[in-house]
Amino acid sequence: MAFDSETGSLSCGSCGRQDNIESLPKENIAARFSEDEAKEYQCENCGAVLITEAETTATTCSFCGGAAILADRLSGHLAPAKVIPFTISKQEAEQAFRKWCKKGLLTPRGFMSADRIKSITGMYIPFWMFDLNSEVQVRANCTRVHQYEEGDYICTETEHFEAFRDINLDYLKIPVDASEKMKDELMDKLEPYSYEELKDFQTAYLAGYIAEKYNYTDEELFPRAKEKISSYIDSYIHSTFSGYTSVNVRDKHIHTKNVNSFYVLLPVWMVSYDYERAEHIFAMNGQTGKVVGKPPISRGKVAAWFSGIAGGTFLALKLVSLMMGGGF
Numbered sequence: 001m002a003f004d005s006e007t008g009s010l011s012c013g014s015c016g017r018q019d020n021i022e023s024l025p026k027e028n029i030a031a032r033f034s035e036d037e038a039k040e041y042q043c044e045n046c047g048a049v050l051i052t053e054a055e056t057t058a059t060t061c062s063f064c065g066g067a068a069i070l071a072d073r074l075s076g077h078l079a080p081a082k083v084i085p086f087t088i089s090k091q092e093a094e095q096a097f098r099k100w101c102k103k104g105l106l107t108p109r110g111f112m113s114a115d116r117i118k119s120i121t122g123m124y125i126p127f128w129m130f131d132l133n134s135e136v137q138v139r140a141n142c143t144r145v146h147q148y149e150e151g152d153y154i155c156t157e158t159e160h161f162e163a164f165r166d167i168n169l170d171y172l173k174i175p176v177d178a179s180e181k182m183k184d185e186l187m188d189k190l191e192p193y194s195y196e197e198l199k200d201f202q203t204a205y206l207a208g209y210i211a212e213k214y215n216y217t218d219e220e221l222f223p224r225a226k227e228k229i230s231s232y233i234d235s236y237i238h239s240t241f242s243g244y245t246s247v248n249v250r251d252k253h254i255h256t257k258n259v260n261s262f263y264v265l266l267p268v269w270m271v272s273y274d275y276e277r278a279e280h281i282f283a284m285n286g287q288t289g290k291v292v293g294k295p296p297i298s299r300g301k302v303a304a305w306f307s308g309i310a311g312g313t314f315l316a317l318k319l320v321s322l323m324m325g326g327g328f
Contacts, residue, residue, distance in 0.1 A: 080201040081262040082129070084193055086122055086209065086286040093120055093269040093284055100291040118272040118279065122286065124206070124265035125187065126178040126214035129195075130225040131260040136167040138237055139251040142244040163247075165240050170259075171229050175266070176221045178214035182283075184224070189292040190285045193266055197287065201265065211265050218261040226256045 088096070094117065142161040147154060173195045177187040233254060241247045267286025272279055282293030
């Protein structure tokens with residue numbers, strides 16, 4: 001049986017039977033994998049470590065396409081707490097990717113045809129979700145400037161303030177990918193996911209898919225979680241100083257603590273595309289269909305684009321010159 005992204009159930013392609021995963025016995029939900037519950041595979045080529053359900057007998061690596069061999073049972077290893085199941089089927093993923101390829105304004109025509117898809121593999125990527133609390137203290141020198149007329153004079157009055165802010169902020173479900181193979185920039189661009197759809201993890205969700213084993217613990221990724229919220233903290237601080245003409249932050253202290261963190265799996269379709277004897281890897285959000293990756297660029301289209309801009313600028317300047325009675 002395999003997980004059906006359309007119905008959210010385990011489905012048998014032979015007899016048509018469907019089992020609702022959420023109705024399975026709750027004892028299937030565990031903090032650690034039990035004996036014979038899941039298998040661990042290791043790619044012989046790039047070294048990636050993958051996780052599958054126990055019934056899977058062989059698999060290929062989603063990163064390099066190489067053969068993956070059975071490494072060990074996962075008994076006793078930390079199991080994910082939550083999972084977002086695939087909602088986009090393989091057929092829908094292929095259609096969405098072909099549509100995305102055709103939108104490239106600067107990509108080669110051969111690439112835009114989207115007829116060289118080598119493989120599309122459904123894969124669960126390991127993430128740590130962080131619930132963070134930040135205590136922030138800020139001291140700033142602020143001014144408020146007024147102008148008014150007094151007789152024949154325009155007067156400027158400047159008021160000076162010493163402001164203090166004591167702020168407490170909570171950030172929930174901050175995702176940080178725990179994969180060594182996946183680039184952080186690529187995974188960040190796949191966001192957002194709808195975290196309301198997080199389900200209690202059961203190995204049944206792995207049926208028909210593979211999952212990468214996490215490489216980093218929540219402690220190791222905590223600094224990156226803090227980095228991801230830093231711009232939001234600064235934005236909120238700035239919003240508390242509205243009404244001032246100028247704000248000069250003199251002192252700022254931010255203490256962020258990890259209130260809670262849990263291990264989750266998020267769905268990604270990995271697309272391998274063969275173009276001009278080179279393999280291009282793209283990732284698609286398995287819940288929303290968002291595609292990220294770097295397609296090849298057509299030098300001819302880039303040159304034509306810049307020529308068009310230069311020609312348009314020249315024509316605009318020529319028209320302005322003629323309107324002003326000149327010429328060049």
